[in-house]
Amino acid sequence: LTAGNKIFRFGACRVSVSATEIRSGFTAIKSNIQARDPIRTLSILSYPHSLHKVKSSDRCCVAHHLFNFYVDRVFKHCKTEDSYVNRKISSIANSFLSVKRKLGQCHEQNKCTCGQESTEKFKQILANYEGLNVTSAAIKSLGELDILLDWM
Amino acid sequence: SGELYCSLPNPRNVHFESVNMKNVLHWSAPEGTGDGVLYKVKYLVYGVGKWIRKPECKNINRTWCDLSSETSDYEEQYYASVKAFLNGMCSDWIETTRFNPLTDTKIDPPMVSVSSTEKSISIILTAPENWKRGPEGESVSLLQVYPGLQYNVSVLNKKTKKRWWFSVSNNTLVVPHLEPGTAYCVSAQIYVTTPLLHSGFSKEYCIATLKDKTA
Amino acid sequence: EDALLPAPLNISIISTNMKHFLTWSPVIVQGETVRYSVQFQGEYEREYANESWIPICECSFITTTVCNITEDISATVAYNLRVRADVGARRSKWGTLKGFFNRITTSLTPPLMKVIADGYHLLVELEDMGPAFQFCVFYWKKGQENRMQQKVVKEVSSVVHLDTMEEGPDYCAKAQTYVEVINRSSDFSQTQCVRAQGGRSVWL
Numbered sequence: 001l002t003a004g005n006k007i008f009r010f011g012a013c014r015v016s017v018s019a020t021e022i023r024s025g026f027t028a029i030k031s032n033i034q035a036r037d038p039i040r041t042l043s044i045l046s047y048p049h050s051l052h053k054v055k056s057s058d059r060c061c062v063a064h065h066l067f068n069f070y071v072d073r074v075f076k077h078c079k080t081e082d083s084y085v086n087r088k089i090s091s092i093a094n095s096f097l098s099v100k101r102k103l104g105q106c107h108e109q110n111k112c113t114c115g116q117e118s119t120e121k122f123k124q125i126l127a128n129y130e131g132l133n134v135t136s137a138a139i140k141s142l143g144e145l146d147i148l149l150d151w152m
Numbered sequence: 153s154g155e156l157y158c159s160l161p162n163p164r165n166v167h168f169e170s171v172n173m174k175n176v177l178h179w180s181a182p183e184g185t186g187d188g189v190l191y192k193v194k195y196l197v198y199g200v201g202k203w204i205r206k207p208e209c210k211n212i213n214r215t216w217c218d219l220s221s222e223t224s225d226y227e228e229q230y231y232a233s234v235k236a237f238l239n240g241m242c243s244d245w246i247e248t249t250r251f252n253p254l255t256d257t258k259i260d261p262p263m264v265s266v267s268s269t270e271k272s273i274s275i276i277l278t279a280p281e282n283w284k285r286g287p288e289g290e291s292v293s294l295l296q297v298y299p300g301l302q303y304n305v306s307v308l309n310k311k312t313k314k315r316w317w318f319s320v321s322n323n324t325l326v327v328p329h330l331e332p333g334t335a336y337c338v339s340a341q342i343y344v345t346t347p348l349l350h351s352g353f354s355k356e357y358c359i360a361t362l363k364d365k366t367a
Numbered sequence: 368e369d370a371l372l373p374a375p376l377n378i379s380i381i382s383t384n385m386k387h388f389l390t391w392s393p394v395i396v397q398g399e400t401v402r403y404s405v406q407f408q409g410e411y412e413r414e415y416a417n418e419s420w421i422p423i424c425e426c427s428f429i430t431t432t433v434c435n436i437t438e439d440i441s442a443t444v445a446y447n448l449r450v451r452a453d454v455g456a457r458r459s460k461w462g463t464l465k466g467f468f469n470r471i472t473t474s475l476t477p478p479l480m481k482v483i484a485d486g487y488h489l490l491v492e493l494e495d496m497g498p499a500f501q502f503c504v505f506y507w508k509k510g511q512e513n514r515m516q517q518k519v520v521k522e523v524s525s526v527v528h529l530d531t532m533e534e535g536p537d538y539c540a541k542a543q544t545y546v547e548v549i550n551r552s553s554d555f556s557q558t559q560c561v562r563a564q565g566g567r568s569v570w571l
Contacts (some may be wrong), residue, residue, distance in 0.1 A: 020498075150252070317526060
């Protein structure tokens with residue numbers, strides 16, 4: 001099966017994402033990372049509403065915010081004692097960095113405008129994140145990467 | 153508080169087994185407990201505040217519990233948990249890992265129906281039906297769940313022993329220009345690229361092209 | 368105090384068809400076994416993680432002077448790589464790759480391809496080059512290059528069916544690889560032609 005790119009169309013913004021590579025990197029560490037997150041009753045990305053409830057017109061802005069969020073705030077707090085897990089996190093982080101850049105270009109070219117709802121949704125995600133200590137929040141966010149990938 | 157004394161060994165290997173989004177919780181009996189053990193089951197939508205008991209799986213002696221109905225929203229993720237009881241004692245609640253129906257389900261091979269003419273065979277592929285809430289329940293087809301669903305089809309010429317491969321996204325395939333009076337065997341597999349999933353291969357369906365009437 | 372161990376030199380990358388290898392010249396210490404360790408640093412580490420380096424455990428304390436870094440170069444960004452030598456308690460400084468490595472520069476070779484006519488059916492056999500590869504196969508009736516058809520083969524499983532042929536004319540095909548994650552293609556393979564004739568296939 002090809003480790004292919006996926007072209008994500010967020011309105012006028014087209015971003016190629018090596019989705020299969022990111023997903024296979026995540027799948028390799030999913031149970032390890034999720035086992036480090038004991039909190040079942042709180043989700044960073046899905047509380048109170050699933051990402052799937054985001055209107056299509058807001059998808060680009062939410063994606064732009066989320067890739068910035070993961071690159072700027074999540075990955076750096078996910079270092080583990082397991083070098084294999086760290087290598088996979090690096091692989092995901094570097095892939096996220098190139099997607100973040102492409103979404104950033106769309107944003108600068110006004111192809112990824114942010115409305116009230118997308119801003120509210122992202123504020124909720126940040127509130128969920130800041131409701132936990134930083135390492136727990138980062139590990140929980142990393143463990144929810146498939147929620148983001150499934151949504152995209 | 154009437155809480156039983158929880159020193160019974162724990163249920164083991166608590167996990168979801170999911171095929172075509174029919175999501176069944178399975179576990180093994182606690183070590184060394186023999187017969188008479190009863191179980192309770194609860195589940196939780198990840199990120200939502202409370203565990204929910206499954207009444208149909210309360211005080212059961214079997215070691216599985218069908219949670220398809222409770223986990224049918226494949227945009228959510230879930231945990232489930234089992235507790236064992238025996239002679240006034242109980243075990244701890246033992247949880248599954250986080251279950252994502254979209255990526256953690258296994259897909260059955262497609263159904264293959266084949267017909268033939270003198271010089272061609274026609275193949276119709278049918279993806280397995282998704283779990284349904286009941287005979288009248290509304291069924292979500294796998295194609296809706298996985299829009300990028302495709303089929304890998306293999307066609308074997310039984311005479312020459314040569315196998316050809318086709319990759320198709322719709323569910324029909326016609327192979328023309330074949331040899332009359334020859335047996336061909338067809339097998340197919342489903343594959344999805346996002347998320348990366350593929351079924352096993354169906355069994356082989358063999359059919360012979362009709363004999364050449366002019367020969 | 369023991370002389371400092373020299374750092375490995377001539378550090379370079381050999382990257383072909385999305386398989387990436389780091390190589391370097393051996394550090395010579397008479398009568399001793401020199402061992403090497405490799406680390407990498409992606410753009411993310413440079414810009415967001417205090418320029419941290421990540422060890423590749425498969426290439427820690429190895430005696431060979433080559434390391435397969437394919438699995439770690441798994442994003443299309445600029446990577447830094449470095450190697451150091453160890454002999455007993457002595458350790459060299461890091462030798463660092465000159466410039467960065469981005470997998471977008473990998474060299475892509477034309478695919479090995481065999482065109483087959485089986486009766487009236489035009490087929491192609493392609494080598495499996497790994498999950499990153501797709502194949503674009505172009506085929507046409509000889510003399511009708513302007514009516515070339517294309518098939519993208521994502522799943523390489525031995526003999527792939529291209530099309531059915533009419534009896535008589537020659538059919539030709541050529542293929543190139545395409546790597547989606549770097550959005551690049553290889554050169555074309557040699558063109559091969561075949562002809563359908565009833566039940567027998569004929570090579571030209």
